[in-house]
Amino acid sequence: MSSTIVVNAVYKDFGKKVVLNNVDLTVESGQIYGLIGPSGSGKTTLVKIIVGMDLPSEGSVHVLGMDVPNIHLLQQIGYMAQADALYSDLTGEENLAFFASLFKLKKDIRKKRIEYAANLVNLTSNLKKKVNDYSGGMKRRLSLAVALIQDPQVLILDEPTVGIDPELRQSIWAELHSLKEKGKTILITTHVMDEADKCDRLAMVRDGKIITSGSPMELREKYGITSLEEIFLKAGGKSE
Numbered sequence: 001m002s003s004t005i006v007v008n009a010v011y012k013d014f015g016k017k018v019v020l021n022n023v024d025l026t027v028e029s030g031q032i033y034g035l036i037g038p039s040g041s042g043k044t045t046l047v048k049i050i051v052g053m054d055l056p057s058e059g060s061v062h063v064l065g066m067d068v069p070n071i072h073l074l075q076q077i078g079y080m081a082q083a084d085a086l087y088s089d090l091t092g093e094e095n096l097a098f099f100a101s102l103f104k105l106k107k108d109i110r111k112k113r114i115e116y117a118a119n120l121v122n123l124t125s126n127l128k129k130k131v132n133d134y135s136g137g138m139k140r141r142l143s144l145a146v147a148l149i150q151d152p153q154v155l156i157l158d159e160p161t162v163g164i165d166p167e168l169r170q171s172i173w174a175e176l177h178s179l180k181e182k183g184k185t186i187l188i189t190t191h192v193m194d195e196a197d198k199c200d201r202l203a204m205v206r207d208g209k210i211i212t213s214g215s216p217m218e219l220r221e222k223y224g225i226t227s228l229e230e231i232f233l234k235a236g237g238k239s240e
């Protein structure tokens with residue numbers, strides 16, 4: 001197994017506020033890695049630094065063996081942000097076609113990828129509608145389809161299933177597992193504990209630090225708990 005994402009001693013401040021404090025993280029290739037932690041703990045900031053959208057104040061990040069930021073990584077990383085970045089005057093299909101065009105996919109491949117991504121998030125029958133007329137959940141689903149459009153090697157998803165109903169959530173998770181089987185590496189942030197349970201490995205972030213990490217099973221054993229929800233309570237109170 002090789003390391004797809006390596007975060008080395010990352011520190012990030014915004015003025016006087018320290019948001020990430022000496023974070024180390026390694027995500028092996030083919031893993032689904034979950035970041036959990038309370039609101040404001042630094043998960044989104046960490047994810048943005050890994051994608052290359054923000055720079056660390058100190059420390060370094062490597063993805064697929066390349067220093068971040070790196071233009072060659074754009075094609076390799078599919079990123080779904082917490083806020084939807086979509087063109088609301090365009091239809092769902094036009095949005096997907098636009099993002100696909102950024103990656104210079106051949107016409108037949110582009111068509112297949114748009115069909116695949118729309119189908120995965122159950123938007124096929126709504127593709128001709130303007131995004132303005134989409135519900136919040138539909139916009140989230142379209143954002144996930146955009147993140148997948150170029151068939152990236154690495155997927156970084158910031159709370160991807162917020163506002164998505166349980167049935168579709170299950171089918172999205174089934175697809176994430178099948179992408180993992182194909183060797184993709186997936187980093188996800190979540191507040192939903194049954195989703196955390198579907199990850200191969202978890203790190204809990206609190207006050208800008210990773211306070212514990214391991215497989216869901218290891219964490220349950222370590223803290224003597226049966227539900228991951230309790231990790232928030234048991235691990236959350238103190239740094240290790």
Ligand SMILES: Nc1ncnc2c1ncn2[C@@H]1O[C@H](COP(=O)(O)OP(=O)(O)OP(=O)(O)O)[C@@H](O)[C@H]1O
Nearest residue numbers: 014017019037038039040041042043044045046082
């Ligand atoms: N550009 C910025 N300038 C100043 N402070 C910021 C900036 N971006 C984030 N922060 C602060 O950094 C802290 C961590 O925010 P972040 O969004 O990374 O948390 P999070 O764990 O993703 O939270 P949530 O689960 O609510 O999304 C917060 O206190 C936030 O206010």
